[in-house]
Amino acid sequence: MELNGVFDLLIALPTYGERLSAMPVEAKRAEPEAALRYLDELDRRHGGAKAWLFAAGLSSADELDALSDQLAKPL
Known part of the structure; x- marks a missing residue:
């Protein structure tokens, strides 16, 4: 899976x-x-993402x- 949109936002x-600009392409895949x-x-460990978010x-x-x-919006 390519994460280019996420990396573009973070690079800004x-x-x-x-640091992210210097990463090789293969490091930007999930x-x-x-x-x-x-x-x-x-x-x-935490009972799921929702439980972790509330604990955090x-x-x-x-x-x-x-x-x-926000997370469901396309990049």
Whole structure:
């Protein structure tokens, strides 16, 4: 899976730009199996993404809905 749109957004940020610009193309890919392992571990350690988000400071269902809406938008 290519993540070019995400990297384009992050490269525009001063804290990420220089380092990400220097990364090789193959480092900017996400393998589906790695994503599934990450989500499995998130479930195991924290009870899922929603539980982790609330434990990390998300404070309401409205915030969760807004975040979900943003993440679902195409890049």
